[in-house]
Amino acid sequence: xxxSEKNKxxxxxxxxxxxxxxxxxxxxYGAIARYLGSAQSSRMVGWAMHASHQVPGLPAHRVVNxxxxxxxxxxxDPPEMMEKRLQQEGVSVKDDAVxxxxxxxxxxxxxxxxx
DNA sequence: CCATTGACTTAAG
DNA sequence: CCTTAAGCCAATG
Numbered sequence: 001x002x003x004s005e006k007n008k009x010x011x012x013x014x015x016x017x018x019x020x021x022x023x024x025x026x027x028x029y030g031a032i033a034r035y036l037g038s039a040q041s042s043r044m045v046g047w048a049m050h051a052s053h054q055v056p057g058l059p060a061h062r063v064v065n066x067x068x069x070x071x072x073x074x075x076x077d078p079p080e081m082m083e084k085r086l087q088q089e090g091v092s093v094k095d096d097a098v099x100x101x102x103x104x105x106x107x108x109x110x111x112x113x114x115x
Numbered sequence: 116c117c118a119t120t121g122a123c124t125t126a127a128g
Numbered sequence: 129c130c131t132t133a134a135g136c137c138a139a140t141g
Contacts, residue, residue, distance in 0.1 A: 040124075
């Protein structure tokens with residue numbers, strides 16, 4: 001093995017965490033970033049999500065911003081699919097924002113435990 | 116190679 | 129409540 005299977009570390013990690021998000025729950029870019037050790041580089045998580053198109057079955061709709069707003073909904077096939085899926089999983093969305101966001105917030109740092 | 120942008124976040128006014 | 133500014137790192141032109 002040489003320098004072939006590197007790169008994508010961050011992306012892979014993001015995808016894994018996103019897929020680990022349980023139904024009816026949501027998380028934020030910052031939380032994922034922190035879990036990955038990028039703490040303040042929540043933007044990179046966003047970029048990773050931008051590349052999520054190469055990962056089918058990725059529940060990107062469960063990832064919202066710190067405000068619980070569906071900021072990335074416009075990047076979905078039909079933008080309304082994001083909130084649609086969330087509602088489908090039992091997550092109430094109002095005005096492009098997740099209702100009781102704090103309650104259904106899923107923090108990988110907590111749920112996946114910190115070591 | 117430099118400049119701009121981006122699915123973010125926090126702080127300050 | 130809304131606007132600016134700055135920090136962060138990668139991708140794109």
